[in-house]
Amino acid sequence: MLQCPHCLTQVPRGAHVCTGCAAELHYGIPEKLLAVGLIAATIAGLYVGNGMNGGAVVGTIAGFMVFGGIYACLQKVFKDRVVFKRNYRTTD
Template identity: 45%
Template sequence: MENHVCPHCRTEVPQGANVCTGCQAEIEYGTPNAAFIAVFLAAALLGGWIGTNVNSTVGWIAFAIILVGGLIGCFKLFTNRVSFKRIYKTR
C-alpha cells in the first residue's frame, strides 16, 4: 500500500484515507469536478456548433463522442491525482 506525505504538515498518510491524521486536511482522489464540467461544456459547444453548421444528427453524435472521449481521457489523466485541501483560519 502506498503512503502519501501531506504537504501541509509532512505527516505520512495511507492511500485511501479521507483526512490527514496530522492536520485534518481533506484528501481528494481522482478527477476534479471542474474537469467534468469542462468536458461537458466543450462537448455541448462543439456538438451545438456542428449541429448548427452541418446537421442536427451529426451534432448529437459529435456531442456523444466528445463527451465519452473526454470523460475517458479525464479518468486516465487524473488516475493518480491526490489533492490535500486545508482551510487556514487566522484571527
C-alpha cells in the first residue's frame, strides 16, 4: 500500500488514480529521462555509423544496443519510483 501525499489516503500499489483526491500515479522511469536516453543512443549510433563502412546498418545496431543498455540501467534505478500528480484548480 502507498500513502497519497496530498490527502493521506491509502492507495494500493498498481493503482492509476488515488481514490481520495483523484491524483494520478506514475510509476517507473520519467518520460523525459527516457527521451534523453533515446537521443544519446541515436547520437552514439550516428557516431559509430559514420566511422565504419556500411555505416547505416552498423550504426543502427549500435544505437539499439546503447539504448537497450540505457533502458536496462534506468529500469533498475527507477523500479520503485511512484509519483502522485494532482492538478489543483484555482478560482479567479
